[in-house]
Amino acid sequence: SLWRPRPRRMVIPVRFQRRRVETIADDRAKRQSGSTSVSPVVQEPYTLTPEQVDSSISLKVTSGHRSRSVAQYNRLEKRSSEGRGLTWRDIPDSVVGLLRRGTVIPAHPLALTSQRQLDERRQRALSRYYIDAGSGGLAVGVHTTQFEIREAGLYDRVLEVAAETMKSWTDRPLIGVAGLAGPTDQAIAEATTARTLGYHAGLLSLAAFKNAGEDEIIEHCCRIAEELPLVGFYLQPAVGGRLLPASFWRRFARIDNVVAIKIAPFHRYRTLDVVRGVVEAGAEDRVTLYTGN
Numbered sequence: 001s002l003w004r005p006r007p008r009r010m011v012i013p014v015r016f017q018r019r020r021v022e023t024i025a026d027d028r029a030k031r032q033s034g035s036t037s038v039s040p041v042v043q044e045p046y047t048l049t050p051e052q053v054d055s056s057i058s059l060k061v062t063s064g065h066r067s068r069s070v071a072q073y074n075r076l077e078k079r080s081s082e083g084r085g086l087t088w089r090d091i092p093d094s095v096v097g098l099l100r101r102g103t104v105i106p107a108h109p110l111a112l113t114s115q116r117q118l119d120e121r122r123q124r125a126l127s128r129y130y131i132d133a134g135s136g137g138l139a140v141g142v143h144t145t146q147f148e149i150r151e152a153g154l155y156d157r158v159l160e161v162a163a164e165t166m167k168s169w170t171d172r173p174l175i176g177v178a179g180l181a182g183p184t185d186q187a188i189a190e191a192t193t194a195r196t197l198g199y200h201a202g203l204l205s206l207a208a209f210k211n212a213g214e215d216e217i218i219e220h221c222c223r224i225a226e227e228l229p230l231v232g233f234y235l236q237p238a239v240g241g242r243l244l245p246a247s248f249w250r251r252f253a254r255i256d257n258v259v260a261i262k263i264a265p266f267h268r269y270r271t272l273d274v275v276r277g278v279v280e281a282g283a284e285d286r287v288t289l290y291t292g293n
Helices: 023-033 052-055 070-082 093-101 120-132 155-169 184-197 213-225 245-254 269-281
Strands: 008-013 106-107 137-140 175-180 201-204 232-234 259-263 288-291
Touching: 093 175, 093 259, 106 175, 120 137, 120 155, 137 155, 137 245, 155 175, 155 184, 175 184, 184 201, 201 213, 201 259, 213 232, 213 245, 232 245, 232 269, 245 259, 259 269, 269 288
Parallel strands: 106 137, 137 175, 175 201, 201 232, 232 259, 259 288
Antiparallel strands: 008 106, 008 288
16 A cells, blocks of 8 residues: 555664653744744654644744754755765764764655645645654655655655755754665665755665675665665565675675664564674764664
């Protein structure tokens, strides 16, 4: 199906510390009063009613400033305009710091109309919901967004809608992660699109390499890493992934433009294979481990 009624695969880091959640009501009151400082309060989980979805569309951030280096933003935009690959060193320190401290990066669902067309209004509302709930970023064009958006020609637009919302809705740093899939040429094209739209990293699916050898997969990863920082993705075989030994994760972690790995094999020993590979590569200070289990 192209729609799942509830959020799935919240990407929570191994080093995750409990974060306080801001309510939409408090956030709106602060913004309407002209204040940009929101006092976080602990709340029970909540969902948006149709009325809240409608009212949230009209909210905008009208003041405040981003806590990111202007020089870093200019360098990132220059690389994108020149068609040069992005490295993690080009990403603002506030974003890299957030990624390494640990945060929640929800996998973004897909909102469709009753005619099975992209519902941009509700797609933006979903992004705002996650941001207001305190997430540290969004993962877009991934498994939960549905890989079929590529076949329907929606990949670019879905990424663009989320990128626009992340930039306009809040002043705090957010991590933009774009799903990358398919054979090498397709994944490079998607990485280029993501980089141009301002995404910071790509969550790399290896579903197209189920029968490939380790050398071939590593070569593929190196090619994509030339375009965009990578988040590795260990997905369980039952839903399209494949088994990957510690030797693969050691070689993968040695790629300088790898910044994180999402571990979702739903298997404790395969999870330890990833940890062992990162440690053997000496990359534990650069590569942050996230879990999708």
